[in-house]
Amino acid sequence: MKVLKSILFLFLFIILFAFSGCKKYPDGPLISLRSKEARVTGEWDVEYFSINGYDSTAYLKSKPFYGKYYFSKQEDSHGRKFFAVEPTSLTHTYGSWEFTNRKEDVKISCYQMNCDTLSYTSVGAYGRLNITWEIRRLKDKELWLKTTYNGKEYFVKFKH
Numbered sequence: 319m320k321v322l323k324s325i326l327f328l329f330l331f332i333i334l335f336a337f338s339g340c341k342k343y344p345d346g347p348l349i350s351l352r353s354k355e356a357r358v359t360g361e362w363d364v365e366y367f368s369i370n371g372y373d374s375t376a377y378l379k380s381k382p383f384y385g386k387y388y389f390s391k392q393e394d395s396h397g398r399k400f401f402a403v404e405p406t407s408l409t410h411t412y413g414s415w416e417f418t419n420r421k422e423d424v425k426i427s428c429y430q431m432n433c434d435t436l437s438y439t440s441v442g443a444y445g446r447l448n449i450t451w452e453i454r455r456l457k458d459k460e461l462w463l464k465t466t467y468n469g470k471e472y473f474v475k476f477k478h
Contacts, residue, residue, distance in 0.1 A: 342421070344455075357456050359391050360388070363478075367475075368472070423451060449465060460477060
């Protein structure tokens with residue numbers, strides 16, 4: 319019985335030690351049974367948005383590129399995964415997304431199509447085509463992203 323307790327204690331110690339360094343993202347989760355791709359794909363709504371720590375959610379919601387954000391597993395002919403924003407206006411944002419930096423970041427590349435003029439422009443965040451966001455939290459129903467641009471820190475919390 320004493321040997322069994324010792325083996326059980328050793329097993330629990332090994333498990334705790336093995337998972338103590340597994341936290342991939344600064345704000346969690348510690349462990350997940352779903353893959354990172356499975357957790358990031360789907361439809362997301364902005365719950366909170368800040369610029370340099372100031373709540374700017376209302377500002378973001380006033381912009382034409384605000385809407386439902388879609389991260390898809392579907393790939394185009396170049397192997398890029400599909401990304402879209404479905405706003406309430408006639409301007410739609412499309413593009414692709416990919417994990418970078420050992421899946422610690424997500425790079426979003428997008429352009430905007432105006433349905434009235436059938437014209438395309440680079441939009442992304444800040445009018446750029448490509449923006450890399452640090453993943454702060456990636457749970458089944460939460461996605462937190464952070465990036466810095468022109469000396470300002472941008473932080474967004476999405477929810478399913």
